[in-house]
Amino acid sequence: MSYPNSDSASAKLYQRALNSLPGGNTRTTVFMKPYPLYASKGEGCHVWDVDGDIRIDCVNNFTSNIHGYANPEINRVVQEQLARGTAFGMPTVAEIELAELICSRVCSIERVRFTNSGTEAVMMAIKAARAFTKRPKIAKVEGSYHGSYDYAEVSLDSSPGNWGEMTAPTSVPYAEGTPEAVLADVITIPFNDPERSLQILSQHASELAGILVDPLPNRAGLIPASQAFIQGLADFCEKNGSLLIFDEVISFRLGYHGAQAIWNVQPHLTALGKIIGGGFPIGAVGGKEEVMAVFDPRCGKPALPHGGTFSANPISMCAGIAALKQLTPAVYEHLAEMGEALRLAINHAFAARHLPGRAVGMGSLIKVHFSESDVTDYRSGYQSPEVARRLSIFVKGLLNRGVVAASYGLLVLSTPMTLSEIDSIASAVERALDDVVLSLNSQSGT
Numbered sequence: 293m294s295y296p297n298s299d300s301a302s303a304k305l306y307q308r309a310l311n312s313l314p315g316g317n318t319r320t321t322v323f324m325k326p327y328p329l330y331a332s333k334g335e336g337c338h339v340w341d342v343d344g345d346i347r348i349d350c351v352n353n354f355t356s357n358i359h360g361y362a363n364p365e366i367n368r369v370v371q372e373q374l375a376r377g378t379a380f381g382m383p384t385v386a387e388i389e390l391a392e393l394i395c396s397r398v399c400s401i402e403r404v405r406f407t408n409s410g411t412e413a414v415m416m417a418i419k420a421a422r423a424f425t426k427r428p429k430i431a432k433v434e435g436s437y438h439g440s441y442d443y444a445e446v447s448l449d450s451s452p453g454n455w456g457e458m459t460a461p462t463s464v465p466y467a468e469g470t471p472e473a474v475l476a477d478v479i480t481i482p483f484n485d486p487e488r489s490l491q492i493l494s495q496h497a498s499e500l501a502g503i504l505v506d507p508l509p510n511r512a513g514l515i516p517a518s519q520a521f522i523q524g525l526a527d528f529c530e531k532n533g534s535l536l537i538f539d540e541v542i543s544f545r546l547g548y549h550g551a552q553a554i555w556n557v558q559p560h561l562t563a564l565g566k567i568i569g570g571g572f573p574i575g576a577v578g579g580k581e582e583v584m585a586v587f588d589p590r591c592g593k594p595a596l597p598h599g600g601t602f603s604a605n606p607i608s609m610c611a612g613i614a615a616l617k618q619l620t621p622a623v624y625e626h627l628a629e630m631g632e633a634l635r636l637a638i639n640h641a642f643a644a645r646h647l648p649g650r651a652v653g654m655g656s657l658i659k660v661h662f663s664e665s666d667v668t669d670y671r672s673g674y675q676s677p678e679v680a681r682r683l684s685i686f687v688k689g690l691l692n693r694g695v696v697a698a699s700y701g702l703l704v705l706s707t708p709m710t711l712s713e714i715d716s717i718a719s720a721v722e723r724a725l726d727d728v729v730l731s732l733n734s735q736s737g738t
């Protein structure tokens with residue numbers, strides 16, 4: 293197991309990919325220099341690359357594979373459905389069953405609408421908020437990732453050169469060519485700063501359709517939102533007729549009743565995705581019946597028409613049902629225990645090496661930071677080139693010790709893991725941190 297290796301099958305596949313995919317890549321999130329490892333199969337919590345190397349997978353397809361790979365029950369229902377048909381121009385019973393499961397678990401969700409991705413779920417939630425309130429603007433948290441809809445991408449990667457004052461963060465485009473009109477309709481607020489956020493929001497109160505918030509924003513540092521922040525946003529919405537939109541595309545991983553039960557709040561709309569598809573493409577927007585009525589076609593064209601060739605396809609639906617049924621409260625507890633054990637082990641490993649850094653996160657989601665000071669929001673987590681260099685050595689070090697982590701330091705657990713795998717991951721973390729220490733020593737000539 294030695295990455296990088298220009299003679300490897302992965303390196304050769306990447307050379308081939310360069311001839312048909314831009315930069316050899318069709319999904320920016322899996323891009324890696326000098327080349328990505330190509331997967332050949334997965335089983336339980338392990339993934340094989342095309343060179344035959346086996347690793348513990350702590351990416352889990354960016355959190356979607358909560359049951360790892362080849363889960364027997366998911367495979368069984370999908371194989372049965374494959375034999376019956378994969379997509380119809382007719383509804384199926386599976387969409388009702390998955391909707392019922394979600395409604396029964398999440399208090400604020402009375403009606404659900406399925407999409408094909410989390411991006412679409414967030415997009416439809418924003419459009420639903422606009423259709424319901426007849427207002428144009430949305431607010432979102434600086435640095436928070438919500439998928440690829442223009443409006444949801446604003447200020448995803450703003451930098452010290454363009455992010456403006458903390459009291460009034462500038463709305464910065466993510467993709468080149470983003471229309472000015474999009475920026476004008478997205479209000480950017482600072483994470484976990486209820487006072488400043490409410491000041492900013494109040495300037496747009498009569499135009500705000502909704503506030504989009506992820507209570508555990510991964511790209512913004514994986515720091516939990518404070519209760520005061522979430523409650524402040526909820527109260528603002530209540531008072532001003534805006535809708536609170538929770539993005540639980542990732543954070544639905546945190547508990548049986550969703551992240552919103554942990555923060556004890558009932559958003560008007562919730563975007564879901566990832567785990568509710570059991571490893572297949574999915575997204576969903578759910579909410580109170582009154583709000584979700586914008587999709588209701590019974591009286592002719594609804595306020596918000598919504599289709600989608602593969603929306604609610606029965607493969608994703610039945611895989612999602614099988615995945616959720618296996619996610620009992622006890623299973624969530626087990627995931628959280630493993631997550632806590634790994635965070636502790638990582639923090640111990642940093643301390644033992646007198647290396648600045650720490651593990652943060654909640655439940656089965658762990659993020660490793662190499663910054664000198666505490667990360668409290670997007671700005672404090674913004675990486676200097678040196679911090680980025682350490683992280684890159686760390687992630688590469690993990691790969692070479694049999695663990696795959698996301699390039700930005702995220703480690704995601706899955707239900708097939710046991711405390712024995714957590715021990716193996718912790719050992720790999722120690723060795724990867726040793727690599728970082730070694731590079732620092734060689735930099736300083738010690």
Ligand SMILES: Cc1ncc(COP(=O)(O)O)c(C=O)c1O
Nearest residue numbers: 409410411437438439541542565
């Ligand atoms: C919080 C959050 N929202 C939305 C999305 C978009 O979901 P998808 O990749 O399924 O489009 C993601 C994807 O990682 C996400 O993390």
